[in-house]
Amino acid sequence: MKSPPLRAARPAGNEPPALPDWQSYLSHLECAQCGSTHPPHALHGLCTCGGPLLCRYDLDSLGKQVRREDLVGREASLWRYRELLPVQHPAQAVTLGEGFTPLLPLQWGARHGLRTLRVKDEGRNPTGTFKARGAAVGVTRLRELGVRRVVLSSSGNAGDAWATYCRRAGIDATIFLPDDAPATTLAEAALSGQRVHTFGGHNSRGGRLANAFAASRDAFCANTFQEPYRLEGKKTMGLEIAEQLGWRMPDVVVYPIGGGVGLIGIWKAFAELLELGWVEGRMPRFIVTQYDGCAPIVEAFASNRMRCVPWGSIDTLPGGLRAPKPIADFLVLRILRETNGAAIAVSGEAALAAVRQVMATDGLFLCPEAATTIVALRQLLANGGIGSDEDVVVVNTGSGLKYASLFPVATNRVDDDMEAIA
Numbered sequence: 001m002k003s004p005p006l007r008a009a010r011p012a013g014n015e016p017p018a019l020p021d022w023q024s025y026l027s028h029l030e031c032a033q034c035g036s037t038h039p040p041h042a043l044h045g046l047c048t049c050g051g052p053l054l055c056r057y058d059l060d061s062l063g064k065q066v067r068r069e070d071l072v073g074r075e076a077s078l079w080r081y082r083e084l085l086p087v088q089h090p091a092q093a094v095t096l097g098e099g100f101t102p103l104l105p106l107q108w109g110a111r112h113g114l115r116t117l118r119v120k121d122e123g124r125n126p127t128g129t130f131k132a133r134g135a136a137v138g139v140t141r142l143r144e145l146g147v148r149r150v151v152l153s154s155s156g157n158a159g160d161a162w163a164t165y166c167r168r169a170g171i172d173a174t175i176f177l178p179d180d181a182p183a184t185t186l187a188e189a190a191l192s193g194q195r196v197h198t199f200g201g202h203n204s205r206g207g208r209l210a211n212a213f214a215a216s217r218d219a220f221c222a223n224t225f226q227e228p229y230r231l232e233g234k235k236t237m238g239l240e241i242a243e244q245l246g247w248r249m250p251d252v253v254v255y256p257i258g259g260g261v262g263l264i265g266i267w268k269a270f271a272e273l274l275e276l277g278w279v280e281g282r283m284p285r286f287i288v289t290q291y292d293g294c295a296p297i298v299e300a301f302a303s304n305r306m307r308c309v310p311w312g313s314i315d316t317l318p319g320g321l322r323a324p325k326p327i328a329d330f331l332v333l334r335i336l337r338e339t340n341g342a343a344i345a346v347s348g349e350a351a352l353a354a355v356r357q358v359m360a361t362d363g364l365f366l367c368p369e370a371a372t373t374i375v376a377l378r379q380l381l382a383n384g385g386i387g388s389d390e391d392v393v394v395v396n397t398g399s400g401l402k403y404a405s406l407f408p409v410a411t412n413r414v415d416d417d418m419e420a421i422a
């Protein structure tokens with residue numbers, strides 16, 4: 001688009017797109033590390049300082065022009081929150097029906113002395129995890145900014161989500177995954193027909209490979225927090241939790257953390273809703289969990305550091321919690337401290353046992369990552385870290401179905417007595 005004559009040229013990327021389908025109130029991007037601002041409609045990766053960029057919105061205007069009641073009757077997907085998303089042309093959204101997952105009560109809570117425990121069940125999403133939210137919004141926004149080739153590395157579930165959403169968008173994707181990623185994840189990524197490369201050794205290798213590939217092949221690197229839009233998709237978990245609670249926030253959110261996008265997303269959602277006046281009250285306490293074989297956030301929180309020390313040798317179950325040095329570690333640690341939260345490490349065996357327990361009390365198949373929150377809850381209830389009357393939400397980040405091979409089971413074979421009645 002040409003700027004009109006006799007007017008000072010605005011910096012590239014400040015022009016809103018021609019004829020948006022609806023109003024996104026995106027106003028600019030802001031670096032979470034150095035605070036500098038960047039124009040909203042240009043393609044960005046990291047800030048020049050190396051920090052992650054966050055989408056910012058004109059919440060003043062939004063608050064005057066839109067009421068939360070306006071959401072009533074909109075589609076039951078994350079696209080119902082279009083004003084708070086960066087996408088300009090949602091009619092061209094790359095969607096497989098993501099979001100608006102149920103917030104289910106868990107009887108496990110009452111059995112363990114917690115009156116109100118709910119789980120946000122992200123296992124219902126396309127590709128079986130909440131990574132579909134980030135991929136839907138991230139891929140849609142990157143495509144409208146002109147990206148044709150994407151590369152990313154993932155410890156598992158972001159890989160198959162981005163492979164499938166890029167396929168649907170007509171974007172070429174190259175995905176780096178650890179070679180012990182769950183078979184379902186590898187199959188889903190590969191069946192999409194995108195290029196999938198597996199690697200052995202430390203997880204940090206994947207991030208380096210993806211960046212090197214992007215630089216040499218003219219592809220956009222969409223690694224965790226290396227672009228600002230995935231976060232906005234994951235933010236919708238927080239918008240939904242508030243809306244599903246009747247525009248209220250819980251007292252405590254417990255979240256299994258890897259790169260931190262989901263946690264920061266939920267916190268950002270609540271912050272925006274508080275600023276809009278759509279919810280009242282206090283920001284919840286944020287509590288995060290990790291496997292003890294890769295727990296850089298837990299370690300940094302306990303030693304009162306602002307940043308993580310890169311985690312050395314990783315020894316965890318396969319899946320989403322392997323992030324040896326999250327780019328947005330400082331933001332996660334700030335959220336935990338500001339909200340009087342906590343960070344707890346849990347063993348893989350305890351998590352697998354908790355999957356079985358919640359299946360036995362509630363019939364819900366958690367993923368092992370999310371089951372770490374159940375293990376932590378039991379500790380927190382025992383040591384007073386959480387009170388029995390607190391309103392707690394845990395996030396089931398993915399479906400246990402993706403990890404079925406981790407659960408050997410005994411079944412009863414049909415015997416002669418059975419044959420006799422048949």
Ligand SMILES: *Cc1c(COP(=O)(O)O)cnc(C)c1O
Nearest residue numbers: 157258259260261262320397398
């Ligand atoms: C990615 C992932 C996580 C961690 O989420 P972050 O937003 O990266 O912190 C947790 N559980 C599952 C199943 C995941 O795929």
Ligand SMILES: [Zn+2]
Nearest residue numbers: 031034047049
């Ligand atoms: Zn910066």
